[in-house]
Amino acid sequence: MAATCAWESSEETGQDALIVKFSNGHVKNAEKLDFKLFKHSDGVNPRKKTRRIVVAESDRLPYVGSNFGTGSLQCNNMGRYFVGVLDKRTMKMKVHNAQLFNMLPTIPGESTENENTKKDETYREKVDALIEAFGTTKQKRALSSRRLNEVGNESLQQAVELAATNVINQKGVDALRNEVAETEALTDTSLFLPPCNPNADKVEDVYPFDELLSPNEFDALKDVGAKMAALTPEDLQKMKDEKSPQTVLRHLESLPKEDAARDRQSRCAWYLSFLIKASLQKRLSFKFGTEDGCPRMIINKVLKNFTVESFHNGTLRNTVSSSMRMKVAAHCLALLLHMGDQKANLTLLHRDIGITDARMMELAKAMGLKLSRQSAHSKEHAGTTEEHRMASLVLPLVQYNRPMERKKRRRMN
Structure with missing residues (x-):
């Protein structure tokens, strides 16, 4: 055995x-x-x-x-x-x-470069050597002047390198890279727009829903969506008192009666609320959202797509930068189009996410949406109305021209 x-x-x-x-x-x-x-x-x-x-x-x-x-x-x-x-x-x-x-x-003493080999002279160095030996007085004076300028350029370059080194030592390479990335992202809005199909035949296919929430991610929101669908008027009033996002409350107050449409709308409302909550944070941890019952698949999606990884004191941080907040706003706007029959309230969204009205308008224009205004009742002052900016998706997409700089007037003689 x-x-x-x-x-x-x-x-x-x-x-x-x-x-x-x-x-x-x-x-x-x-x-x-x-x-x-x-x-x-x-x-x-x-x-x-x-x-x-x-x-x-x-x-x-x-x-x-x-x-x-x-x-x-x-x-x-x-x-x-x-x-x-x-x-x-x-x-x-x-x-x-x-x-x-x-x-x-490994062979000891082996080197890829031969230190005794003389560096090949360039064509300019050969010409300079000929001028020094056989050139005229004017040519030699020009050569001396050019070399003095080269020395001045080298001194300036060394000063610039020293200043750059001091800045890098103070801020760190990662911080400087993040600043450059954020600046480039804020100047180019298209870097954080959701996937778009401008040649689609239907408006709902321009920003496909499956690109915002994949079928597996949508299925993972079944339990939390059911809790949203079961909210009572008292629960909604409590959310209003707790200053919950107005964008989410508007859709929860008008959930469809039909079961399939109500389930879809409630899942989207929960995901929209989670994105807005994440955009208001400075840093996200891997435990973010677990107390609310958020599926791990959704947490990983938000950490991967809407945060910037940075290294600090031996740990990795997931930071929500300014460019990432704009990316969240773009995805929330695309999701609101599917939730509101291809219409969205820009005023409520920019208030909930915390970006300026001008940024939200730039975002809507970059997505090719049609802009309009609509009167709405003010929540702060009862009995009064305020003007809300609205965005709608129509085909073909609206093309906005960037404002050109005003040309200088010609001086009349």
């Missing part, structure tokens, strides 16, 4: 097994190789703390392998590998996580 063995996990120790493969042949005497393992000194950065370098020294050549960079094996990223070590005395096998390393030979 064959003996049986028990499996034990070794994740408690945190030690991984290393499997090395030599690229130029087989090792005859592995015992004579001196192996060393080097870990990255930054144990906080999640992108660097897992970096490892394995060095194997022999009498002839040293071999080096790493799990990062161009020489690493890509199979480590495609799957997981395990190594089992059997203790014949206890008949227990410990299973270790394994990493594969490709060992490449």
Whole structure:
């Protein structure tokens, strides 16, 4: 009868097994190789703390392998590998996580560049040398003047580099990149518009609903949508007292009676409320929305599409920047078009999300919507009316021309 063995996990120790493969042949005497393992000194950065370098020294050549960079094996990223070590005395096998390393030979003292090789002279340098040797006085004076200008340009360049280095040290590279990205996004509105099909035959296909909420994501909102559909007038009044988004309340107060349409509208209203709530945050955590029963699929979608990842003190942050808030506003507007028979109230939406009226108008124009005005009862002052900006989707999409700069008048003689 064959003996049986028990499996034990070794994740408690945190030690991984290393499997090395030599690229130029087989090792005859592995015992004579001196192996060393080097870990990255930054144990906080999640992108660097897992970096490892394995060095194997022999009498002839040293071999080096790493799990990062161009020489690493890509199979480590495609799957997981395990190594089992059997203790014949206890008949227990410990299973270790394994990493594969490709060992490449390294020749000491080998360099890709020859330091003794003289740098080739350019055509300009050759001409300058001829002018110095055989040029006229005027040519030599021009050469000296040009070289003085080059020295001045080099001094200016060094001053600019020093100032740029000081700014980078103060703010950090990530902060500067985020500022540049936000500036470019705010100047180009099309970067955060939802997927659009301007050649669609139907208005509901211009901004497809499945691009805003996939079928799987729509199914995941079944439970939270049912809670929205079951709200009583007392619950709606409580939401009004708590300053809930007016855009969401308007649709909840006019839910359809038919079951299928009511279910669809309530799911969209919950997702719209979640997007507005996320846009008002500065940073989103992975636990955001769990207290409201938000499905994990929806949380991951919002973190991936509507936040900017930044690295701070060893942790990754998901920040809702100004450009991401505009992206949320664009997707909310496209969702409102499907919820309101291809019509949306821009005034209520820009108040709920917290962007300016001018930004919301730019967004609607970039999406090709037709703009209009409509009188509505004021919520703050009873008995009075106020003017709301409305947007509607019509075919063909409206093309808005950007205002050109006023040309300078010609001076009359």
